[in-house]
Amino acid sequence: MSRKEKCDIVVIGGGSAAHEAAVAAREAGAERVIMLEKAPKSEFGGNARYSHTGFRFAYDGGKEIREFLPDVSAAEFESWYMPPYTRANFLADLMRVTERRIDPELANFIVDNSNAGVRWMIEKGIRFEREKSVIVGGKNYFEPGAVIMPVGGGLGQLLAWREIADSMGIELRCDSKVTGFLGSEHCVEGVRVLTAEGEYDLTARAVICCSGGFQASAEMRARYLGPGADFMRVRGSKHNTGEVLQMLIAMGAKTAGHWQGAHETPIDAASPDGAIPLRDDGHGNSANRYEYKFGVTVNTLGQRFYDEGENKHSYTYAKTGRAVLAQPGALAHQIFDATTVKLFREGNYAGATMHEADTIRELAKLIGLNPDVLAHTIDEYNAACDESVPFDPGNLDGKSTKGITPKKSNWAVKIEKSPFRAYPVTCGVTFTFGGVKINTRAQVLNVADKPIPGLYASGDVIGLFFHNYPGNTGQTRNVVFSRIAGREAAARNG
Ligand SMILES: Cc1cc2nc3c(=O)[nH]c(=O)nc-3n(C[C@H](O)[C@H](O)[C@H](O)COP(=O)(O)OP(=O)(O)OC[C@H]3O[C@@H](n4cnc5c(N)ncnc54)[C@H](O)[C@@H]3O)c2cc1C
Secondary structure (H helix, E strand, C coil): CCEEEECCEEEECCCHHHHHHHHHHHHCCCCCEEEECCCCHHHCCHHHHHCCCCECCCECCHHHHHHHCCCCCHHHHHCEECCCECHHHHHHHHHHHCCCCCCHHHHHHHHHHHHHHHHHHHHHCCCEEECCCEEECCEEECCCCCCEEECCHHHHHHHHHHHHHHHCCCEEECCCEEEEEEEECCEEEEEEEEECCEEEEEECCEEEECCCCCCCCHHHHHHHCCCCHHHCEECCCCCCCCHHHHHHHHHCECEECCCCCEEEEEEECCCCCCCCCECCCCCCECCECCCHHHCEEEECCCCECCCCCCCCHHHHHHHHHHHHHCCHHHCEEEEECCCHHHHCCCCCCCCCCCEEECCHHHHHHHCCCCHHHHHHHHHHHHHHECCCCCCCCCCCCCCCECCCCCCCCCCCCCCCCCCEEEEEEEEEEEEECCEECECCCCEEEECCCCEEEEEEECHHHECCCECECCCCHHHHHHHHHHHHHHHHHHHCCC
């Protein structure tokens, strides 16, 4: 017979969504809130530990952002080019990149609560800093919508949440794996927990699931994400293996989001599988290879295979990994010249696997490609670059290629100045898009669209996105739904 224990609210997971839900529940009056984290203490925190955790949200422009960053000097602020990112901009981005399949009610809810979510984090004690920018003519051009990140990146955010949670008496139990739900679809009453010492039951008046996606299970990836998905490399936590999601579905939860879809990005081909470390400056994962818009990407046959300049990286990077996965050996090479490498945002590609040569033919030999084919691809691309349109690195410049397939829609500058560089990339999986269906109260719904009493969810475990995702929306979704989940769970009379 297993041990039994009681609390008010159980939160499954130890990542950013879980911390936000736990803090919101405690703030709303729940007395005893317990977080259960499968990972050991040294690895707690889910995906945020490996990310810079930028936030996309609606704001009024640089003046409002400066309120969030009190340490920014007047001189620095003067150099910012940061127009408003409106509610309508954010909603349009969500609708466009998900090909209008995202649940409009949930999308509107995220957009409407995005600014308040960030303000709540600041009120709770999370500090933010500005994102990196492209500097042109002394002005800092920021990607609209994605202009701030927590101080210290994802790890900084997690450690700050932990301190806040500790100060509120919220316990985090590591090495504590949830292996089952107590109750049923009629009412969830707690969870079963597996630890090194054995199993116990933890009853509660509500359970909030923040257990992440299934991207770290090669078996589930192969089952849901299609051919070759088991070859993807996991960018973040190794502990997001989807068992809680499977238990939720078995219990009667409705599914939502794109079950064959995931956030998949181009990463260094030499990076490890899982737990890829953050950059030293905290500004992103060390394996990210997101400057492809300034060059061309070729597969191991030496051919281009996608539009590298379709849009700003925020709107393309989460689907570019899938394009790489589809190439022979799930491998590709990003090619730049001496001029285009200077356009990289500061610190990007530091420590990257890189090959350099004085000619394209020599470069081809270094990376095992046929020199005739690669030289032909680059010559053809250079000849197709429209010289009549001015180059503008900070904006969609419409400087495209003419007459080649695939087209490069923007930033089509010639690759002509020696030395030339190749950065090998493969497909990294960030998080999966399929999950459980929730409503705007973060209640998990059953297949009849009725809330399952006592059960709430936030984060990657919910099904929301389709095809692609506007960069930095994951963290915003987390804070928006975790806040409401915490409040609703605390208000529930169990
Ligand atoms: C490299 C990288 C860069 C990213 N960059 C950004 C960015 O800049 N902006 C942005 O918005 N998003 C970004 N993301 C995505 C974002 O980090 C995730 O979407 C987000 O962290 C998900 O939060 P979560 O709390 O739902 O899940 P996670 O952070 O993955 O947490 C899930 C937690 O559940 C635990 N767990 C799983 N199963 C069990 C179980 N059976 N019992 C107990 N615990 C369990 C896990 O150990 C983990 O702690 C990035 C992700 C990665 C990997």
